Structures are given as C-alpha cells and as structure tokens.
Amino acid sequence: MLHLRIIAPTDRSTAVVDMLSADPAVTHVIVLPGAARSPRGDVVLCDVVREGADEVLAALRTLGVDKSGGVVGDGVDITLSASADRAARAAPGLGTDAVVWDEIAQKTGEETRLSATYLLLLTLATVIAGIAVLLDQPILIIGAMVVGPEFGPLAALSVALVRWRRQVVRRSVLALGVGFPIAIALTVLSTWALDGAGLIDKSMLLAERPVTDFIWRPDALSWVVGFLAGVAGMLSVTSNRSGSLVGVLISVTTVPAAANVAVALAYGVFPEAVGSVVQLLINLCAIVVAGVLTLLVQRLWWERVTARWSGAIRVGRFRLAPRRAAVAETEAAAPDRTAG
Known part of the structure; x- marks a missing residue:
C-alpha cells in the first residue's frame, strides 16, 4: 500500500477528492482545506493499494495536480484497517505483482x-x-x-x-x-x-x-x-x-x-x-x-490481469472497472463478522 500526500489547487480540490472517493482502491481519505502554503492549495491525504496506484496517479496527472500542485508517495509498512482490506480485495491481482511505473x-x-x-x-x-x-x-x-x-x-x-x-x-x-x-x-x-x-x-x-x-x-x-x-x-x-x-x-x-x-x-x-x-x-x-x-x-x-476487470464505467472524467466498484460495494454492505 502507498500513502499519498497531495497538494491540490483550490479550484481542483473537489475533483481530486471526488476521484479518490470514487475509486475503491483508495481509502483513508483526509482533506485539509487551505493547509498548503508552497504551493498553495488544499492538502489531501489518502492510502491506495499498489494494484490501483497507477490508475490513481494517472488520474491525478490528468487533473494537472503534478504541475500546479504536488504528489508525494511513501510505502506503508503496517496497516490495521478493514477499509484497507476491502480496498485490496476490490483491486485486481496482488500488490507484489503490480508495477507502479512512477x-x-x-x-x-x-x-x-x-x-x-x-x-x-x-x-x-x-x-x-x-x-x-x-x-x-x-x-x-x-x-x-x-x-x-x-x-x-x-x-x-x-x-x-x-x-x-x-x-x-x-x-x-x-x-x-x-x-x-x-x-x-x-x-x-x-x-x-x-x-x-x-x-x-x-x-x-x-x-x-x-x-x-x-x-x-x-x-x-x-x-x-x-x-x-x-x-x-x-x-x-x-x-x-x-x-x-x-x-x-x-x-x-x-x-x-x-x-x-x-x-x-x-x-x-x-x-x-x-x-x-x-x-x-x-x-x-x-x-x-x-x-x-x-x-x-x-x-x-x-494488462491481462486488469482486462478481467474491464468494461470500465465512468466516474466524472475517469474510468473505473465495474468489478472493482461492485466488490467494494459488496464489501461495504456486508455485515461486520468481527463484531461482537
């Protein structure tokens, strides 16, 4: 899993947050309005499983965040989170097999x-x-x-x-x-x-x-x-x-x-x-x-692995594999078996 720290210009912050929130491979989204000073903008923190990191980074680049803001990524060594587990199940393949080109x-x-x-x-x-x-x-x-x-x-x-x-x-x-x-x-x-x-x-x-x-x-x-x-x-x-x-x-x-x-x-x-x-x-x-x-x-x-998750649906200007979204929705709706 990767931890992303994003500085999004104020006029694009909503689009960035919407994109991250819509992607089931992303979790732990935190928004700090106006927190960034150089460059100025909103700070958005999130975690993304490696299997979906390439798609997220490409979307951020499409929004121009790399030019008018900034994106910093770090590896996450320890994660104790049911939400992160759902994100991993909603993404294709395994994290160790995914190539994050950036x-x-x-x-x-x-x-x-x-x-x-x-x-x-x-x-x-x-x-x-x-x-x-x-x-x-x-x-x-x-x-x-x-x-x-x-x-x-x-x-x-x-x-x-x-x-x-x-x-x-x-x-x-x-x-x-x-x-x-x-x-x-x-x-x-x-x-x-x-x-x-x-x-x-x-x-x-x-x-x-x-x-x-x-x-x-x-x-x-x-x-x-x-x-x-x-x-x-x-x-x-x-x-x-x-x-x-x-x-x-x-x-x-x-x-x-x-x-x-x-x-x-x-x-x-x-x-x-x-x-x-x-x-x-x-x-x-x-x-x-x-x-x-x-x-x-x-x-x-x-590409062959992700093709099994093909037939993408649109979320704004971005495309998400329907199986990823379906898995995420199923996981979210399922009762918490660890409760009690």
Whole structure:
C-alpha cells in the first residue's frame, strides 16, 4: 500500500477528492482545506493499494495536480484497517505483482546521476575486486559485490528504454560509460601503487586462479548468468523488495570483470584484459536486455490481469472497472463478522 500526500489547487480540490472517493482502491481519505502554503492549495491525504496506484496517479496527472500542485508517495509498512482490506480485495491481482511505473521511474532515476559518491563507490568496489582477483579470494569478491552501485543505472536504463525516456537513457549510459572507465583507470593506478609497495606482483596474476579465472574467459554461461541476474534484480525493484542481496546478485557479473580489466592492463597482460572487457560488455548487455524483457512481460501480464476487470464505467472524467466498484460495494454492505 502507498500513502499519498497531495497538494491540490483550490479550484481542483473537489475533483481530486471526488476521484479518490470514487475509486475503491483508495481509502483513508483526509482533506485539509487551505493547509498548503508552497504551493498553495488544499492538502489531501489518502492510502491506495499498489494494484490501483497507477490508475490513481494517472488520474491525478490528468487533473494537472503534478504541475500546479504536488504528489508525494511513501510505502506503508503496517496497516490495521478493514477499509484497507476491502480496498485490496476490490483491486485486481496482488500488490507484489503490480508495477507502479512512477515509483520505479523515481527510484531508478535517482541512481543515474554521475555523482562523486557513485564514482567513489564504484572505484572502491573495483579496487577491492582487483585485490580479490590477484589473491583469488571469493570473500573479497563478495565484499566488492556489496559495495558496487552499478545496478542503479542499469535498472534506470531498462525502465527508460521501456518507457522511452531519452533523457534518462542518456544519463544512464553516461553513468556507466564514464563510471567504469574512471574506476578501471584508478584501479590501474592503485595496482601500480600496491606493486611498488611490494604487496602484490605480476606473478599473482599469472598464477593459477581457480576461483576467479572464469572472469576473463567469457562463454555462453556468462550471458545466462547476466540475464538471470537482470531478471532477479528488476523483479526486486518492481516488487519493492530490493536490498543488499540484489546488489550482490548483480555485481557478481560486472565489478569483478572491470577489476580484472584494470589488473591485466596494469601488468600488460592484454589477452586477459580483452577477455575481461568482453565479459563486462556481455554482462552489461545481458542485464539490460533482461531488465527490458522483464518489464515488458510484467506490463503485458498486468494488462491481462486488469482486462478481467474491464468494461470500465465512468466516474466524472475517469474510468473505473465495474468489478472493482461492485466488490467494494459488496464489501461495504456486508455485515461486520468481527463484531461482537
């Protein structure tokens, strides 16, 4: 469930409240007339189940609230409400399967900025992975996977390609296209510095490395792993269950490959560097393709789910599925079985 805080201009406040009140996926509607000061207007608070959030947000955009007022949404962790239960039953599908496009666009769009923090995290992850490659240490590889922030731009690129947001596509490609070369270059310098300090040497790279040797030997499984990681990562984002595990899942196919490129370049082992570059490109492409296909399948599947609730009726300028309304009316009219 999402909690929405809406600032509606006074001349549109009634239309907003009517729309929210008519939608059975919305509950806990509160109106605070004239409470907003910047921008000025009425404050409307409500909760909406995730299954119906896209329709509500689209209706608010149709009313122009996003331009002359504002809409802020937050996730709701705890809900003790019979009204909220009725809203969930009146909406199609399950909340974990629903894709709230504005939510994922906002969430992933924030990760496309080529910020100093992003570059620092990516560089630190690559340096750690570079040391892990030389030591053939899986524990350090895992540490690098946790630190790596690169799934943000990859997820944003997938969402932007599906919705065709060219500006976000450009920002995502810039974050990846500039971030990885900078991280690799700085990892080359760190490798030379550690070598100069006598902590590492070229023989460590040329030695047998059974744990990390696969990084610079791309094959069909490289694509499979990257693709599966992309599917898992995108599902976690759209279901609002992303966490550190997603970073681990995704980074295993990207940061270690970039680190191996840097270490191989530092020691002039160019065949290994080329293999690592191929591995990195395969993984990046596989993750983006998987993300795009996952979003397309989710969208098509959700359209099929909502089609069962089709034959919409009009409520003012908006359309509501009659089954949603019918279920809501039935639930409201039913006697409270918990009473007494």
